[in-house]
Amino acid sequence: MGTRMLFFSSLFLLALPWLGYRYIDEMKNFLLQGQEDAQLLAARAVAVVLNGRAELFHPVDEPGDIAIEKSALYVYPLEDPVEVDGYSGDWGVLQQQAKIFGRESYIYDRTGGSGQAVTFSLLLGEYRKNLYALVRVKDENIVYRNPKYRRLDHSDHVRLELLTPGGERKRIIFITEGQGQVSVYEMMPDWKMPETGKPLYAISGIWQERTDGYNLELRIPGSWVGTQPHLMFSVANVDSTIERQIDSIAATLEKEHTGKLNRLITRSPQLDRILQGLGSADAGICVVDRYRRVRGVFGGENETALCSQKDMVSSELVDIALEGSQSVLRYENAEGESVIVAAQPVYTDVEVMGAVLVEKNSSHILGLQRESLQKIIIATFIVFLIAIAGLMLFAAWLAYRIRKLQKEASLAIDADGRVVSEHITADQYAADEIGQLSRDISSLLSRLKSYTGFLESVPRTLRHEILNPVNTISMSLQKLDANIASESLLNSARKAAQQLEMIVHSLTEAAHIEDALKQDEYERFDLAAMVSEYVNNSKLKHGEGRFKYTGPESGVYIMGSDLRIAQLLDKLKDNALDFSENKSEILFELKQLENKVELSVTNEGPGIPCDILDSLFSGMLSSRPIKDGRPHLGIGLFVANRIALQHGGELEMTNLAGNKGVRVSFTLALIS
């Protein structure tokens, strides 16, 4: 029992860390799932507020010319004002978002594509209603204005065409004779001469040379562009200081849209306000329009990695939302943190007009998982330590008990093999295997002691039994010596010799009965028929009145050796005859009990003293009254008991009530 418990408890210990890991993993999934649901819900809440409010996406309130929409210029909200100095450094990370216009955006090319390509990039920002622009032109050969010329199209310059809030179209040129402050003029529609000789001071700009071109940084007051700005930048390139003719013009709107202007897309201030009201501090919210352009953002830098500092969001998630379904995405951001984004479509009355993205960093959940894992590992380690300590204590305790038992057991038998003590006290009352072992050793010792006792009694019994016939022979020989030969002397000598033979034979029979029994072949036979016949034959031999049989005449089958059972009955019969009162009846009885059969032999006569009842079958013990000249070594019952044991029974001897007789019985298993 102890070992099994030990085994199972150690198995359980092994399962602990795994269970803990499984639990934490499930918990993580559960938490992530919960967060996804929460984010979807938050996204839906925002979407519900925005549904049907197309004016929030102003100025792109209705789908226009797709090409024009695609060429719309995005104005980034600036958190700090940039210094208009011609250097791009203070635009920060936004510089990466600058839109590049190459040769394909030429609206005029005098060289027919053979000249050196002049390209530029444009970055627009808004701070407190003022519009800031950074134009970075790539031009190996800068040609500055020569004040000798009145026309303004003889040098490199930047043009701006815009629609004022009043609906007036204005053409503005930025031109310079060197680095620094540029001259700003309002131009005639042919871009050759200024409208007036007076420069514009409302718009300021700085020209700064670079190794491969120049920067032009501008500030345009909000009053010039209004809330629905439309404008177009173009860069005119002059390469020859001799010819001083415009070689190419690159513009922010393609050639085929000549006459039109770029739309300016700004963050919707109304949207931002609504998001501010709806958003929570720990999640980033981002609203995109149907062209995936970011129109409203709320939340910290980290929380809106998908939207911040970008004009457009291209993600499968947004595609799904713009098709009208909600969806959730888990991804890892640049810092390796896990982020969950939920997207919900925003509807006008009939169609999808944009999408709400709710983004949240879930690394705190993973952090929680890591922390829990650590705790579990530590807890498991401690449990293991405790369990190991417990097991070691248990093992030490077992070892101590076994050592104690071993010491006592080895002392129980002395060097000569004699049993000194037949009782082991160590753990004699313990309920486990060691207690059982202790009790088994005790019973082993007591059996060994009784066997040693038997062996020690053999010489004494033998001396007594052998001396008698030897004495007879010796006396007969003495008489023969004295020449008093007579037939009776010879007869008594022969009889004495026969007695000696019988003693030796009974001894060998007892000694070899075990081996002989093992060689017997067992077969199924009818015990009732056999006993019945045995009793009848015994009547023939010893006289009708001496034996009686009660029980079935046939039909009681057992497995065994019929000759051995007959031998057993012989021994019991001899014993009964020896002990019975003169001529009294000896009863053989066969009783069927469920799946067993009990056979008993009862005789009238003196009872057996109680103190030797138990040891009667161990051999060499006889208390029978001497009736004939046969020796009595008490071996008959020993042999009978051996046979009964070999057949799965055991002889039991009881005194009849009132000590008027003895009953010997044994029980054997029936077979069908």
Next chain:
Amino acid sequence: MSYHIAIVEDDPQQREHYAVALRANGYRVSEYANRDQAIHGFSQQLPDLAVLDIILGSEVGGGFEVCRELKRLSPQIPVIFLTTRGDELDKIYGLQLGAWDYQTKPVSLDFLVTRVDSLFKIKQSNTSHQAEVRVLGDIEMNPVTMRASWKHVAVELTPTEFDILAALLANPQGASIEDLVKATRQGLVEDNTINTHILHIRKKFKKVDPEFNCIKTRYGFGYCWICQ
């Protein structure tokens, strides 16, 4: 011509007794005290019959070894084993020595001489002593040659087994264990020794006729022959 008998027995007194008794009956006797002596003696001259003690000094199975050697030299020589224990009987049968016999100690000298006589008669059985065959149903018994046959097929019995079978046939009521013990004419015989003999007799008959079932056990009494 007198027969030559070899006696192998380690106890000089007992050996002397056997020799005296056999010589008195006109046999020529060689005495050997151990296996080596015996085997050496056989190489000089083979006996006509051998009397072997099983335990020779420290050699517990010395008699069996001598017997094997003798059988190798001449398979036809009859052997009488002298045993002290009934349970050695099975070992003797284990050697499959055919019609050879055994005697339990203490040995009746008269009977030993008689048994030697009858073994020599069996040896000559094919040539003479055809008379006095007793027939009882399917069984035929020749008491002189100690030969038995069942349904005209010879059953090879040892002289002791022949005696037991004869006693069994003598009384239609069957023979008690005591009767059978007397029939072996050996000193003290355990009941179980008789059971062993009956077992072997049954086996030998079944070898000749698998249907044989004529010897019935009468529990508490003995055995009886039921095919008359």
